[in-house]
Amino acid sequence: MERLRKSAIRVPGLEIRIVARCTSTNAVLLAGKDAHPVLLAAEAQIAGRGRRGRRWHSAPGAGATFSILRRMRCAPQTLPGLSLAVGVAAARALRALGAAEVSLKWPNDLLAGGRHAGAKLGGILIETRLHGKDTVAAAVGIGINCRPVRGLAARLRRRVTSLDEVMQPAPSRNRVIEAVAREVLAALAAYERSGLAPFADEWRALHAYEGRRLRVRLADGRTINGIAAGLAPGGALRLQARGGARDIADGRIVSVAA
Numbered sequence: 138m139e140r141l142r143k144s145a146i147r148v149p150g151l152e153i154r155i156v157a158r159c160t161s162t163n164a165v166l167l168a169g170k171d172a173h174p175v176l177l178a179a180e181a182q183i184a185g186r187g188r189r190g191r192r193w194h195s196a197p198g199a200g201a202t203f204s205i206l207r208r209m210r211c212a213p214q215t216l217p218g219l220s221l222a223v224g225v226a227a228a229r230a231l232r233a234l235g236a237a238e239v240s241l242k243w244p245n246d247l248l249a250g251g252r253h254a255g256a257k258l259g260g261i262l263i264e265t266r267l268h269g270k271d272t273v274a275a276a277v278g279i280g281i282n283c284r285p286v287r288g289l290a291a292r293l294r295r296r297v298t299s300l301d302e303v304m305q306p307a308p309s310r311n312r313v314i315e316a317v318a319r320e321v322l323a324a325l326a327a328y329e330r331s332g333l334a335p336f337a338d339e340w341r342a343l344h345a346y347e348g349r350r351l352r353v354r355l356a357d358g359r360t361i362n363g364i365a366a367g368l369a370p371g372g373a374l375r376l377q378a379r380g381g382a383r384d385i386a387d388g389r390i391v392s393v394a395a
Contacts, residue, residue: 139198141178145311148318151176151205160184162204163264163276171206176318178203196289199299201259201281201313207325209273211332213265216273217386218333218372219325220245220261223277225336226324227261228343230316231281235304240345242390243365243374247281248345249298255345255393256298258282277321283310333372341367350394351376356387 141155154177159165161184162177169175181197209216224241231239231247238250239258247259259281266274282289282299289297300307308316327335341347346365353376354360363376363383373384 139309139311141180141314142311145309146176146178146315146318148176148315148322150174150322151318154178155180157181158183161278162202163262163278166204166206166276167264167266167274169206172208174205174207174322176203176205176314178314196286198310199282199284199286201279201283201310201317203314203318204276204278205318205321205325206274206276207322208268209275209325209329210271211273211329212271213267213273215332216263216265216275218336218368219275219277219328220263221340221368221372222324222328222333222336223261223263223279223321225339225343226320227259227279227281227317229339230320231258231300231313234308234313234316236300238303239343241340241343242345243368244372249303250345251303253296253298253303256296258298258300258303275325277325279317279321281313281317283307283313333368333370337368337370346390346393351390352392353385353388354391355385360391361385361388 143153143155146153152175157180159179161182162179166177179202228239240248242248245261249256249258262278264276284301285299351365352362363378366375366377369375369384373386376383
């Protein structure tokens with residue numbers, strides 16, 4: 138089994154750490170006191186988390202599972218769009234490696250294209266801690282399926298895929314982490330300067346369901362239908378609904394019209 142190696146992941150400006158096993162790379166970094174940017178990658182997580190407290194499945198050797206901790210000089214209320222900027226950065230990196238049909242699903246999923254269209258390739262989870270009134274420690278957790286895991290789709294009850302299945306030859310996990318981390322670190326600096334605006338058009342171009350009719354379940358359980366029409370300035374999903382434009386800040390896409 139290919140192992141993660143610190144010497145094989147070179148990202149200027151990031152301290153690289155590798156562990157065989159941990160609870161959650163986000164949790165470990167947020168529990169520390171590092172003031173400088175750090176990348177922590179794990180061969181396996183035993184308590185990996187996804188959005189809304191869902192478990193992130195991380196089988197040993199099968200994925201690129203890592204977090205980047207960076208202190209951001211910006212107000213917490215400006216951060217809701219950060220996962221979208223990180224998604225753009227991750228998609229850029231994977232496409233440059235040869236996964237040409239990687240796309241995004243609002244707010245934090247990486248999807249595959251081609252014959253695997255709509256299958257989940259990876260995900261992003263950002264967690265923050267406040268340091269003073271205008272500095273936030275952001276832990277950017279990223280999980281990318283690199284090798285197939287038997288039974289994973291059944292356990293998650295959704296379609297999943299891996300880099301091995303969407304490109305040949307697939308790059309090593311070390312190379313995937315390095316490429317994605319370089320783009321993400323640059324995206325964090327750009328977001329700190331200018332917010333989501335520089336990423337909005339590219340996100341829309343990468344959105345797997347742009348222009349299609351979606352059904353979105355809101356945080357309170359209600360559902361809304363509409364045509365995907367890009368992003369609101371703060372990162373909410375904009376839908377053209379029957380009564381006009383609706384901006385969805387907290388919800389989940391549950392179905393897509395054929």
